[in-house]
Amino acid sequence: MSNQTSLRVADLPQNTSTPFDLRPDAKELAVIREDLGLLGLRKLSFVGDVRAEGKRDWMLAGKLGATVIQPCVVTLEPVTTRIDVPVTRVYLADWTDPDEEEFEIPEGDESEPLGHEIDPGLVMTEALSLALPQYPRKDGAELEQADYTEPGKQAMTDEDAKPFAGLASLRDALKKDE
Template sequence: MMADKPTNPTILRVAELSPHKPLVFNIVPDTAENARIADELGLSALRKLNFRGKLMADGKSDWRLEATLGATVVQPCVITLAPVTTRIDQFVARNFLANMPEPDSIDEIEMPEDETTEPLGDTIDLILVMTEALALALPDYPRSDDARLENAEFSAPGVTPMTDEETKPFAGLAGLRDKLEKGD
């Protein structure tokens, strides 16, 4: 009996990959898939998403993925919420290891020195790798060019509001120094 083929061509069964010939891929998701990924990542919009590269055997049981990720993303500005468009072009590498090093204890798991290393399962999901790479490449704090963070002053009625300068660690010492110099 023949094993069922995955219904999604971007989910690759490792047992069916050729160890002698790299698998070349070029994934360009359709509008619906872009919308799903944008929703998953909290983006306002996602356009021109492309994930192109190759997956090749690395030794007897490991696999290496090398690809380029391209995307145009729209995120809300962290200050004004205005749309901020960013172009992302990034190299992506993943090493899928059949025998991942075991952690010393279950309570503490250290991050491996090589952040491109992942455990090799029965399948490699190229959409999942692409989405993860995109999430890691997104700007953490997108800002529109004209966004300015103004000083905000908050205080109870009748109380002089604190300024940003007064919240600095040595602001209190400067005030004390000034009082001592005046002889108060």
């Protein structure tokens, strides 16, 4: 899909925007679905434009829409989610890589280095991946409490693991001793 949607920066007009309207066919949807580990993918569209930002930078702005089907994290049953999100990327000619080893990119930073091409198809797949629910859950699905311990011993519960759970019983025992 990448080769079909790439826009050569040198061919883009400075004074007007270049629109794109991507609606992958069934074959392309199957590849994206497989790459993202989805059970299903329908109605994928990415519509927007690329325009000059100043003299040397470029901006891609669009709207991503898709219906995705993922396995529920609790029951593994299919969960359908509709995604409709705005997508923006700013391609900077004077991009500099951070020197620090553990540099953290600020949340919401949409800037990237400007290359020879801008690929709305690649941005579409990346944006879809980022917009997917991390823990899709079927309505009403809840994790049951699982108790694991040696035979004959009392299993530790979630309540036992709370840091101050034992202090109340200790306080009560000390009050009895007084």
